[in-house]
Amino acid sequence: MLVFRERGIHQVTVVFTTGVIALLSTSIFIGHLLLRPSMAPAFSSHAMILLALTGGMLLEGLTRPNEWLYRRARRGSQRVRHLVQRQWLWISVSILFVLAISRDQGASRLFIVTLLVALVPVLWWVHHSLVPWFRRKLLKRSPHWKLTTDVVASPVEMRSLREEILTSSDFLNSGREMPINRDTQLKNIESWCSESKADVILLGTNIPSHFARYLFELGDRKGIRIWMRLNCNGLEDRALGLDKVGNTQVLVPKISPLSNLTNQMIKRAVDVGVSSLIIFIVLPPLMLLVKLLHLRYSPGPLFFRQRRVGRNHKPFDVLKFRTMHVHNDDECRQATKSDERIFRGGGLLRKLSLDEFPQFINVLQGHMSVVGPRPHLEQHERVFENSYRKYGLRRLSKPGVTGLAQVRGYRGEIRNPTDIRGRARYDLIYSQRWSLSLDFWIIFRTALQVVAPHRNAH
Secondary structure, three states, X not given: OHHHHHHHHHHHHHHHHHHHHHHHHHHHHHHHHHHOHHHOOOHHHHHHHHHHHHXXXXXXXXXXXXXXXXXXXXXXXXXXXXXXXXXXXXXXXXXXXXXXXXXXXXXXXHHHHHHHXXXXXXXXXXXXXXXXXXXXXXXXXXXXXXXXXXXXEOHHHHHHHHHHHHHOOOOEEEEEEEEOOOOOOHHHHHHHHHOOOOOEEEEOOOOOHHHHXXXXXXXXXXXXXXXXXXXXXXXXXXXXXXXXXXXXXXXXXOOOHHHOHHHHHHHHHHHHHHHHXXXXXXXXXXXXXXXXXXXXXXXXXXXXXXXXXXXXXXXXXXXXXXXXXXXXXXXXXXXXXXXXXXOOOHHHHHHOOHHHOOHHHHHHHOOOEEEOOOOOOHHHHHHHOOOOOOHXXXXXXXXXXXXXXXXXXXXXXXXXXXXXXXXXXXXXXXXXOOOHHHHHHHXXXXXXXXXXXXXXXX
């Protein structure tokens, strides 16, 4: 119920934010008309850009991951930064898409550049200050969005429930309390619940099962919302959901957005499209270049195949351009800077990540995705999983040519457990917060690192 309430607030704030951005676009348009009429776009062009901007904002709001709707990040600035990046990317792609489809000659490049540059500080201000203010006003004007909560529990549990309600003040208001003990009778509870004016009656976990069943039936009969506290037995730090398998109630870990079949189909369509472009346009001249380097410095096969661990621990052969001499002491040993196994010219291929491009063939085959956790050797997997207790969860996602960990600087040689923990954490963040815009952002950042390599690339 609280999730649906938060979705409602989210939808209102998305419309509110869209209105602010539309006002910004109109203000810039009017400013161009007044200051530089010759550089201002035509009215029809501005209307088309405004339509694309509005569409991009609304699509971003509709596709935003559910956990962003009602969860607060530990650092507010981090959440704001992610929202600004996400919305700016959606708006930019929407405007470019509409202009490409319409082939509008009246669009002003100066206007578009000014708008995209101004969007960054305005979006930051909107999410950092304006939206929280708007949300407070909304909750103040609509107090019914906070649920008054009566509590039925044992005296021992009553105190902790009261504290939990206080810490959930954005959602719940404290109501009456009814302690339950051995002498409490069902008729007394029924009389107390019937007089309740609360939105919700919250039951403690120590209530006898026949009391709980009776109260749920009473709630159905009287039209009272009955909730029951869930005892997670020390698992409060985990994001768990309640599901039903047959007649069995089970707690399950938070489901990744990629568990949704529609999201899987969308991601696969992007994988096929991107990998096809790379294979047919970029890969042929790159193969010629690498082959010339091989003939000059290290004759031998063009490609290097290596067994890696894929999704659900299924092995597959990853393809790479060969950057080492054909005969070396240990192909499983991690590459280091100034590695004697790397031939002249191979280091440049590795630094610019050009040796990874054959992996788009793996993507087209379905063994990999364009974006996802990087695949490792099975020998390394056994070592890495001892360095981070949640490491194995990254195997639930299809491995990728690039990933969130790589664009955050976790690439190259793994020297200590801190490196693998950082990689695994970012891999899990990616799988839990997946969205199409996040994939495009990672692809964009990866393309920048090909031009300007990270210091850890070697």
